[in-house]
Amino acid sequence: MSDPRHDDKSVFPDPVYKDTVLRPLFDGAKTHHVEAFGAIDRAHLVMLVETGILDAAQGHDIAVALRGIASEVDPTTLVYTGAVEDYFFLIEQHLKARLGPDLAGRLHTARSRNDIDHTLFKLGLKARLDVLLAKARALYDVLVATAERDKAVLIVAYTHGQPAQPSTFGHYLGAMIEVLGRDIDRLQQAYGIVDQSPMGAAAITTSGFPIDRERVAELLGFAAPLQNSYSCIAAVDYITATYGAIELLFLHLGRPIQDLQVWSSFEVGQLYVPNALVQISSIMPQKRNPVPIEHLRLLSSQTFGRARAMLDVMHNTPFTDMNDSEGETQAMGYQAFDSAYRVLDLLAAVMGQVRIDPARVATNIRRSCITITELADSLVRQEGLSFRQGHEIAAAVARAVVAMDGDLPVDGFAPFITAFAQAVGRPSRIDATRFAELVSPEHFVAVRTRFGGPGPAPMAAALESYRQRSAGFAAWAAAHATAQAQATAELNSRFDALVGAA
Incomplete structure (x- = not known):
């Protein structure tokens, strides 16, 4: 029997493989990761020169070539042809055309697509988490403002779907605020896991070259390098932490959104949704449909499902570098962020405008004897x-x-x-x-003065704690934004110095 290795005359890439795998991966990279690719190249080059692995002249020539590629190659116009395996090799091909294979190839000293990929993905998640956290904080602040406004506005509180006791809208919102605060905590903790650089792990075991992993992490705006190099390319807890936190956030938001749907129904009617957020039936002119609340519910479910899918993809995968956690999976996860942004923006708009209908509340309290x-x-x-x-x-x-x-x-x-x-x-x-x-419902609320209750004193204390919590969230965001801006400025300065060196 002949040896198939000797008889194999096929040429990479197989056309079907090109169209079903390589082209989508290339398109995903050029859509989501171009800026991160460029930042990694620049940071790695600065480190190679600073450590003496490359000399200043080599660094200058490579820096000039990278800047030329960035200014002259428009990623949006690129079409995958199969001439190179992926976006990484396309950039290397451009470098070779400008510098020759020897010098162009020196940029890849002491690194691998393994550590590059996970660094790309972490940079992508950091940027999206920044946006998600900003929108979550905005919703938090709207809820606090609405709770302050309606801290004494009576509502019917329900248990098991039935009227239970009178409370206030501010007290109800306080429960939402506290859960959302804990969800923001989880997102910030996930950010901390993402905020560790894999660069320098190379394929698995770091490198024999005297690289400076801390310096690359600093230039890319990471808090620190991730310590164990095998973990850099094998661990996916940065993915599961991120999407686990998103999953919980939208599971939790979906529950009060469901209450908004019930409370705004004709039969209950204690929540009034303003005309700006109401659609009228095409055939029944008397109907006021608070359709945005329905969209909040379905988009929350979609976000939850997309985040859960990311966890499912990670389940029972090998503890190594593998495609399951990489390009196409990352792009799938970004869809969870896209719908998450929509929910947080819309929910903040809704919660800032809805009002409690005191007449309907009074009627429902009278009918239900809940005091x-x-x-x-x-x-x-x-x-x-x-x-x-x-x-x-x-x-x-x-x-x-x-x-x-x-x-x-x-x-x-x-x-x-x-x-x-x-x-x-x-x-x-x-x-x-x-x-x-x-x-009377007023007396019912007024005498509930214990810690956490709806009475005036505990509500005032709660609102003050929520404002302090908001200030803490804002300080966290400001510190991270400052650190990232300083890292970007340092990277730009050091790279510009290489370009200017002659």
Whole structure:
């Protein structure tokens, strides 16, 4: 039998492989990673000259060639032909045309496509996380402002889909704010994992050349080099941390978005969505459709699904450099960012404009008797009863008021007097005026002054903590933006010096 290795006359690339794999990868690189490719080339070149691996003349010639390629080659016009394997080799081909193969090839000293690729992907994620975090912080600030505005505005709070107790819109939003704050924490922690440079790992084990990994990390704006070189090319926790945080963010946002849908329904109606955010039916002129809320829900689900898909792709992959975590997967993940941006922008716009309808809230409170828990509590405090006995009296009052479709503060006093006397064997010391006060929603909220409650004092403390949290998020962002700007300026300065050196 003949040896197929000797008989193989095929030429790379196979046309089908070119069209199904290489062309999409090339198009993805020219779309998403051109700037990062250029930054990596410049930073690596500066380091090679600073460490003496290349001399100043070599560095100058390569720098001039890189600048020429950047100014003369428009990536958007490039069409993949199969003449080179990928975008990396296209740039190397241009370098060879300008410098010859010997000098052009020296730029690749002590590096590999392995460490280059993961550095590209991390730079891409850092830039997108910067945008995502900025939009999440903007939503956070809108929620805080709306909570401040509506800290005393009554709502019906629901459990198990049924009216439960009165609270305030500000208190409800405080719950959203705290979850969003923890989600921002997770995004910042993911950023910290991404913010470690793989450059210098080369293929797997670093290099025998005296490279300076710290310097390349500094020039590219990373916080530090990732220590273990095998981890640089094998670990995908920077991917899973990022998309895991995104997945949780949009899982969590989807829940209050669902409440917005219910609250703005005709039957509940406690949330008023302004005309600017409402579409009218094409056939039913009476209908006000808060369609943006539907888009928030579906886009949140799409973002969640795209982020989850990234985790699924990473599952049960080998602990090594592999295509599963690279170009096409990265491009797929960027779609999660695209829909995430839309949700955060739209939700911030919605939450800044919606209002609570006080008339509908009052009607729903009246119909549901949701202040009755405070009557039971008050009987404990003012009549010396056990909570269970107070609860039974309150339950009897609620049943009577609901049966007559009455108003608890007005129509509940007579059933209360009867139920109290039957249960306790004496008349209550609470008169009609006091009874009406005890079962009012305003009183219900006002007496809930414990830490974390909707009363004025705990709400004021909570709002102050949210403002401080926002300031902390802003300081984190400012520090990272400053560090990145300084790194970019340093890289540009050192590269310009190479170009200018003669």
